Amino acid sequence: MMRNVRKLAIGTALATLVAAAAAGAQGVPAAQAPMPSKDPSEFLREPPKPSSVKGDFTLVAIGDMLYSHPYAGTTDPELRKVLDIVRSGDVTVTNQEGVFIDLKTFKGSAYGNGQLWGSGTLAKDMKDMGIDILSVANNHSTDFGWEGLIESMRLLDAAGVSHSGGGMNLKEARAPAYFDTPKGRVSLISTASTVKPNARANDAFGETNARPGISTLRLRRVELVTPAQMDAVRALAIERASVREPAPAPDAREITFGERIYRVRDKEPADWAIHWDMDLYDHAGLLQSVREAKAQSDLAVFTIHAHESPTGVDDDNPPPPNFLIKLFRDVVDAGGDVVVGGGPHSLRGIEIYKGKPIFYGVGVFFIRGEIKALQETALRVFPDPATGKAPPPKPEERSVRPGGNPASWYDSIVAAVDYKDGKAVAVRLYPLDVGNTYDRSRRGIPHLADPANAKRILADLQKFSAPFGTRIAIDGSVGIIRIP
Incomplete structure (x- = not known):
C-alpha cells in the first residue's frame, strides 16, 4: 500500500515540475502555463476542410x-x-x-x-x-x-x-x-x-535550450502473449522480484519484466506478436x-x-x-x-x-x-568460440541473399x-x-x-x-x- 502511495506522490510531484518547467519556458505562472495536448481526439471532433485542388x-x-x-x-x-x-x-x-x-x-x-x-x-x-x-x-x-x-x-x-x-x-x-x-x-x-x-x-523547456x-x-513496444505464456512470465517475474522490480499482481494482464512489457493477447489477429x-x-x-x-x-x-x-x-x-x-x-x-x-x-x-x-x-x-x-564500427571483431581468435574472413556474397x-x-x-x-x-x-x-x-x-x-x-x-x-x-x- 505504501508503495502505491509513494508512486502517486512521485507522479504528482513530477506533474508539478513539468508544469513549472513549461511555465518557465513560456514566462507565465505555472497555473496559466499552456501545455500541448495529449488528447488526439481533440483534433478529430470537427470535420476537416475538403480537398480543393482544381480541375x-x-x-x-x-x-x-x-x-x-x-x-x-x-x-x-x-x-x-x-x-x-x-x-x-x-x-x-x-x-x-x-x-x-x-x-x-x-x-x-x-x-x-x-x-x-x-x-x-x-x-x-x-x-x-x-x-x-x-x-x-x-x-x-x-x-x-x-x-x-x-x-x-x-x-x-x-x-x-x-x-x-x-x-x-x-x-x-x-x-x-x-x-x-x-x-x-x-x-x-x-x-x-x-x-x-x-x-x-x-x-526549449524550462531552463533547457531547444x-x-x-x-x-514515440512508441512503446508491447509483447502480446497467450494466457499460458503470461503465466510463465508471471512466474519468472515473481521468482526474480526485487525492490526495483516488484512482483506483479496475480491477476495482472500486463507485466513489465526485464525492460519488456507483456500483455495478454485480446482481439489482435493471431499472427500479431507485438503491439505498439x-x-x-x-x-x-x-x-x-x-x-x-x-x-x-x-x-x-x-x-x-x-x-x-x-x-x-x-x-x-x-x-x-x-x-x-x-x-x-x-x-x-x-x-x-x-x-x-x-x-x-x-x-x-x-x-x-x-x-x-x-x-x-x-x-x-x-x-x-x-x-x-x-x-568503432569497422574495428570490431569478437573471438571465434572454437579458437578464441578472430574468425577467418568470409568470402564476398554474390547474391542478394x-x-x-x-x-x-x-x-x-x-x-x-x-x-x-x-x-x-x-x-x-x-x-x-x-x-x-x-x-x-x-x-x-x-x-x-x-x-x-x-x-x-x-x-x-x-x-x-x-x-x-x-x-x-x-x-x-x-x-x-x-x-x-
Whole structure:
C-alpha cells in the first residue's frame, strides 16, 4: 500500500515540475502555463476542410530515395522511362533517406553504426528528377549529427525542393512544408517512428535550450502473449522480484519484466506478436499539424518512416503494425488527403479510407546508398568460440541473399493519384524492378517491371490490400484502383 502511495506522490510531484518547467519556458505562472495536448481526439471532433485542388490534378508518390550519387541525367533508357512518370504529375512526393554533404568540407561528426551518405549534389539532382516536396525524417536523418541534417535542408532550400520533418526545434520539425502549383497548394507533414538516439528535435523547456532534429512519433513496444505464456512470465517475474522490480499482481494482464512489457493477447489477429502504443503527446501533435496544414493548403499529404512491424522491426512482413492503421485513419479524419508509409522497404497494402488513399508501404525508389563506417564500427571483431581468435574472413556474397537484403526490397511502385475538382477518382500503380541481380551496376536502380514481374507485384498488392477491402484491377502492366 505504501508503495502505491509513494508512486502517486512521485507522479504528482513530477506533474508539478513539468508544469513549472513549461511555465518557465513560456514566462507565465505555472497555473496559466499552456501545455500541448495529449488528447488526439481533440483534433478529430470537427470535420476537416475538403480537398480543393482544381480541375484534373495528379499527385505522384515514390518510395525512399536511398542513393548517394546523381542519376537525373542518366543515359539508361529504362530509368528514363520511370523518371518520365515521376515528372508527369502536378506534384511528386518522396522521402530522402539519409543526408547529403560534402565530406571534404563538412565540419560535423558521424554517430552510430553505418552512416548513410549522399553527395552534396543530390538536392539539385532530385529537383531535376521532378521531385517537388519530400520528407527528411527517417532513421538515417542524424547519421552525421544535427549538423548534417541542417546542411541537407540548406541544400534542399537552395535547390528549390520543399521539405518537412526536420528543424531547429520540434515546432519547426512538425511544421508542414508547402508546394504551390497552378491548381492549388500542397502541404506535407512528415515524421518517423524508427530513429537513432537523440534524433528527436526538442523545443526549449524550462531552463533547457531547444535542440535541432526531426519530428518523431514515440512508441512503446508491447509483447502480446497467450494466457499460458503470461503465466510463465508471471512466474519468472515473481521468482526474480526485487525492490526495483516488484512482483506483479496475480491477476495482472500486463507485466513489465526485464525492460519488456507483456500483455495478454485480446482481439489482435493471431499472427500479431507485438503491439505498439503511441505516445499521446506525439499522436495529438501530429494530428494538430495535419489539421493546421489542411487549413493552409488545398491538398494535405502525410508521410511516416516506420520500420516497425507486427513481428518486430524491419522485416518484410506485409501486414502493417497496429499503430499505423490507427494513426493513418486518424490523419485522414484530421484532414489528410493522401497518406504514404515508408521505412521497411517492402510493399504493403493500400486502403481507400473515406475516399482517401492510404499507402501502408510504397517500398524504395533507389536502394543504392553508400555506408560510411566509423572506426568503432569497422574495428570490431569478437573471438571465434572454437579458437578464441578472430574468425577467418568470409568470402564476398554474390547474391542478394543470404547476407544481403530481402528480395522483397527490390519490388516497388510509382503511385499516381488522380483528382477531379478536388476528389480522388483513381490510383494508378506502376510496378518497379529495383534490380535484384548479381550485376552491381544494375542493382538498386528502378526500371519498369517486365510484364511477368509486373503481374506478380500487382498480384501481391491485390493480396496485401484485400484485408482493407481494396480492389486493384490489372490493365496490362499497370494496377488501377477506382475510387467511387
